[in-house]
Amino acid sequence: MFARRLLIALSPLAMTLASCGNAATGEKAASTETGTPFKVETLAQFDEPWAMAFDEGTGTLVVTEKKGTIRLRTPDGRIGEVSGVPKVDYGGQGGLGDFIFAPGQTSKTFDKRVVYLSWAEAGSGDTRGAAVGKADLVCSAVTECALQNLKVIWRQTPKVSGRGHYSHRLRFSPDGKYLFIASGERQKFTPAQDLGANLGKVVRLLPDGTPAPGNPFADKPAPTNQIWSYGHRNILGLAFDEQGRLWDLEHGPAGGDELNLVKAGANYGWPLVSDGDHYDGRPIPRNSTRPDLAQPAISWNPVIAPGDFIFYTGDLFPAWKNQAIITGLVATGLVRVSIDGEKAKEEARYPLDNRIREIRQGPDGAIWLLEDGEGSDSGHLLRLTPAG
Template sequence: MIARQLLLALSPLGIALASCGSAATGEKAPSPAADSGTPFAVEPVAQFDEPWAMAFDAGTGTLFVTERKGTIRFRAPDGTSGEVTGVPKVAYGGQGGLGDFLFAPGQTGATLDRRVVYLSWAEAGQGDTRGAAVGRADLVCTEPTRCSLQNLKVIWRQVPKVSGSGHYSHRLAFSPDGQYLFIASGERQKMTPAQDLGTNLGKIVRLLPDGTPAQGNPFADKPAPTNQIWSYGHRNVLGLAFDAQGRLWDLEHGPAGGDELNLVRPGANYGWPLVSDGDHYDGRAIPRNATRPDLAQSAITWNPVIAPGDFIFYSGDRFPAWKGQALITGLVATGLVRVRIEGDKAIEEARYPMDNRIREIRQGPDGAIWLLEDGEGGRLLKLTPTGAG
């Protein structure tokens, strides 16, 4: 054991300690997954300590990975690896820590010397309170193995900060035109704030790139934070992505059942905690979504849960049959879930079991699919087609 710890400590992409914190969103231990002849080969590339998110730099193809305890590591296409300094202090614990990482649109320079980036994290407040924060910074890389965050500025916060360490959500997505930043804000396991328009908990918010509320938001004439809100009635959104038509979708954890993929419309109420296709963990029933046709209906729900980690709409050429479909990572349904979109509805097409919980997914510059396993020792995996299936 001592030798293993020393080896990991010396690795530039080494892993350190614990696995996923709270299981309060249905994130249970994985069940064994059998190899079912999947249409891709899996290449392990690196290991990380509780990886949560990743993003490719469009200009250089360098991959950046966040680790929940507060580290950002990167890997260049030639295998060179390094670490980013200047990362803000995070409130680590439960589901909290360092979260999403996103490059501002339109940065395609051939050298990774300076980029504008966005990141999210769980931030401590006064007393025993916490909340998600989103910051904007300059990513400055002066050495092949060293980058730093400079001029970091917090541009958005969950309000109010509350007790507990779950349901931060804090996923980030830019609109296809690059004009708007969308942030998923979980209801922090408090349920009722999701229906309260006086808070930004349980909401998806739409901001300008500098963090100010966007003109034309559904409640733009109201004081902050109401003027940030794009949609509400959300529980714990762990995926946020635009499809090829420019439509925003979210991927949301239900309670005991009722994980959802939603087409997000401005001003719409997605029902939590008034309705769900799952029930409370103590067995108390929740009225089903269909009982409230006045509320936004999900494109698809899962019961039992898949406990999604994140998703993408695939747009590459390596897997042509999957183009335009949603590829969803699973923490309970360990592996990938592939979903076809038909109008404003979704249909599950296939599941591809894997050995471990999958936290994150991204499409690489060449159309390959990249995954991050969840927890301590989470591997970075590259998927390429085999021609099977």
């Protein structure tokens, strides 16, 4: 196993200082915790991991790597690999993306599962876009699996140049009826406001990939009939809270990362407004100047550069229950945010050694993390449990 510290000592002073940044919307507060809130165990290492998902029936963990590999980790620590992965357009922010299991698969035998995955797909003329596929994950042994009957059920439209802002996070609604997909604006700005494209949108589909009945623009031709909300920049997190409400977590430009309560038909303002500015210093009107547009529950300036987030529902960290636990790429570690109605407040930050890309709650309530990056000192799979 990898030589690494198994305990991260977080002093009250360090946590307090880490929580005192500026927020344009929402509030930030110094941590009220004392002592070390968790211990960190290193379990494995991966090459540029991007997403992970637990199989509900067996606890097997699936991890995607950006270059185009899917790996498995069994509950007893064995590592396997999945064959049949589609070819990905690797580079920049592109490559293999998210992976989720279709809901309701609870058998204790890990032999066949219906799964969904996303990836960056090459197009013609140096263009590319995100794709989402549905497949059967068929296993001859717990560490020997293959994707079979893979079918693309959704694509970003149109494909464009560049290798940024795919987003391509996937989440099922709590009732299992709808598949939500985060579709970034691909660093092209204006498509986020164009209802004739599905870039810069959250889309809502049926499990087979067809637009869901009751969508805000269901009477319009494709891809408009897919759209659930619009005016998004680069969404890297989607999660449902205990009330069944959908939230997204997205990158701003130079400032202005946002946590948003996502509502049907709402316009979240990009690129018309932001709580950050353009990278070249040109100002962008603030969200508050357009009360007709959806306002973030909280925004960060300076940025935290979020990876993904969960709403914690376990019992190991009772003080964190129903709060958003957010991974940070620039704010290397975790950011804990409480929810009050439709607003949010930062409660604490927990520094870690490296950029954190992904977070999931384990079957026992432990928090599992994936570090970002490649090489011998990154890409670790971490498990957090209470200190003491």
